Amino acid sequence: MINEQIRDKEIRLIGxxxxxxxxxxxxxxxxxxxxxxxxxxxxxxxxxxxxxxIINYGKYKYELARKEKEAKKKQKVVDVKEVRLSPNxxxxxxxxxxxxxxxxLTKGDKVKVTLRFRGREMAHMQSGKVxxxxxxxxxxxxxxIEKPAKLEGKSMMMVxxxxx
Numbered sequence: 498m499i500n501e502q503i504r505d506k507e508i509r510l511i512g513x514x515x516x517x518x519x520x521x522x523x524x525x526x527x528x529x530x531x532x533x534x535x536x537x538x539x540x541x542x543x544x545x546x547x548x549x550x551i552i553n554y555g556k557y558k559y560e561l562a563r564k565e566k567e568a569k570k571k572q573k574v575v576d577v578k579e580v581r582l583s584p585n586x587x588x589x590x591x592x593x594x595x596x597x598x599x600x601x602l603t604k605g606d607k608v609k610v611t612l613r614f615r616g617r618e619m620a621h622m623q624s625g626k627v628x629x630x631x632x633x634x635x636x637x638x639x640x641x642i643e644k645p646a647k648l649e650g651k652s653m654m655m656v657x658x659x660x661x
Contacts, residue, residue: 498539499554500527503547508539511550520546576606577656582632584618584625591628595635602639602659612646612653625653633657 503523510518510526513533523537530537530551538557541548578601580594598608610632612625629646636657644656 498542499536500530503527503537503539503549505547507546508549509544509546511540511548513551523549526551573605577609578606579609579611582610582612582628584612584614584621584628586628591632592635595632598632598636598657599639602636602657605659607643607659608640608657610655610657614651614653619651622648622653629653629655 503526505523507520508523508526509520510529512518513535518529526537526549533551535551536554536557537549538552538554539547539549578598580598580601582591582594586594598610601608610629612629614622614625625648626646633640633642633646633655639660640657641660642655643658644654646653646655
């Protein structure tokens with residue numbers, strides 16, 4: 498809230514250079530802000546009494562946006578990459594998929610390993626668990642299992658994350 502939007506009877510006022518000006522009415526605070534050719538901004542609405550500050554509102558908004566942008570820059574976004582396997586995968590193909598997953602994990606991403614069953618493969622679902630366990634075993638030096646292998650519909654899934 499700024500300027501005329503502040504309708505509280507009493508507010509605690511902070512001056513433009515940060516010094517406490519004490520508790521006063523909102524009208525008196527507005528007069529002081531107008532004299533300084535600045536805005537009266539409510540910075541702590543939940544305090545008793547609410548805290549207002551005499552500042553340049555445009556500059557204040559700009560500073561908040563800049564701080565938010567800096568905080569966003571420092572965040573690490575973790576992507577979930579998917580590696581798809583089939584129940585009758587050959588050893589060399591499995592090694593290729595393991596290397597691909599290793600590359601994703603070293604970049605800091607999570608890896609979702611999906612084993613898809615189609616048609617007659619549905620009769621041999623227990624062999625799928627063995628393939629996924631073998632896959633995880635080959636990546637144990639760089640990965641930990643976040644979600645163990647679980648059957649969901651016609652596919653079995655497992656999620657791996659980078660070892661800390």
